[in-house]
Amino acid sequence: KAGVTQTPRYLIKTRGQQVTLSCSPISGHRSVSWYQQTPGQGLQFLFEYFSETQRNKGNFPGRFSGRQFSNSRSEMNVSTLELGDSALYLCASSFGQTADTQYFGPGTRLTVL
Amino acid sequence: SQELEQSPQSLIVQEGKNLTINCTSSKTLYGLYWYKQKYGEGLIFLMMLQKGGEEKSHEKITAKLDEKKQQSSLHITASQPSHAGIYLCGADIQGAQKLVFGQGTRLTINP
Numbered sequence: 001k002a003g004v005t006q007t008p009r010y011l012i013k014t015r016g017q018q019v020t021l022s023c024s025p026i027s028g029h030r031s032v033s034w035y036q037q038t039p040g041q042g043l044q045f046l047f048e049y050f051s052e053t054q055r056n057k058g059n060f061p062g063r064f065s066g067r068q069f070s071n072s073r074s075e076m077n078v079s080t081l082e083l084g085d086s087a088l089y090l091c092a093s094s095f096g097q098t099a100d101t102q103y104f105g106p107g108t109r110l111t112v113l
Numbered sequence: 114s115q116e117l118e119q120s121p122q123s124l125i126v127q128e129g130k131n132l133t134i135n136c137t138s139s140k141t142l143y144g145l146y147w148y149k150q151k152y153g154e155g156l157i158f159l160m161m162l163q164k165g166g167e168e169k170s171h172e173k174i175t176a177k178l179d180e181k182k183q184q185s186s187l188h189i190t191a192s193q194p195s196h197a198g199i200y201l202c203g204a205d206i207q208g209a210q211k212l213v214f215g216q217g218t219r220l221t222i223n224p
Contacts, residue, residue, distance in 0.1 A: 004155070006155075033211070033212070035214075042214060042215075042216045042217065043201065043203075043214040043217075045211045045212070045213075048211065056210045056211050058211065088153060090155060090156065092156075099143070099144050099163065099205060101146065101158055101161050102146070102158075102203075102212060103158055104148070104155040104156040104157075104158075105155050106154055106155040107153070107154065107155050109153065
């Protein structure tokens, strides 16, 4: 079974631009969660989608948004990029129950110049 | 303060030596996950522990959950260069609607 895939793997943007990241979950998984990882803050939860609905949301500004499609694929968008948005963005998929194991993708490395 | 504390933050051991990484929660644990991450890459799932006293092993890695102490330990026996990386614990904890992660432990294995 194929794992979680994320595209693109690397991205370079400038301040003020916007970016869209994509995540394809493991087949059969209905939950997709997004995380931001930085050296200073570690792994921080952005949001979780289940059956096309946002189920949980972390403490990030409204510039960070996401959505999930009927095939469970998910996208996250960051508008008006800031230097501090440079990070590794990871998505994880699971079947969807609270205690289900999350399986992570390889991440998208975003650099904001 | 950090809801999940990992210790140590970094660890350098000689190849062949044993080592232990700890993960302590400030709140009640309902499930504890261990992941390994190579620098700049995704997290690889290692093990999940749900019941107090539960212990799981995979190859030379053993994880235990001490429910009373709200703590889990990850033990590597006879370490190898392939064990190098960042180990993260994640947990379902009381009051959190999401998986919470520790800051990670960076493990270096010297030949």
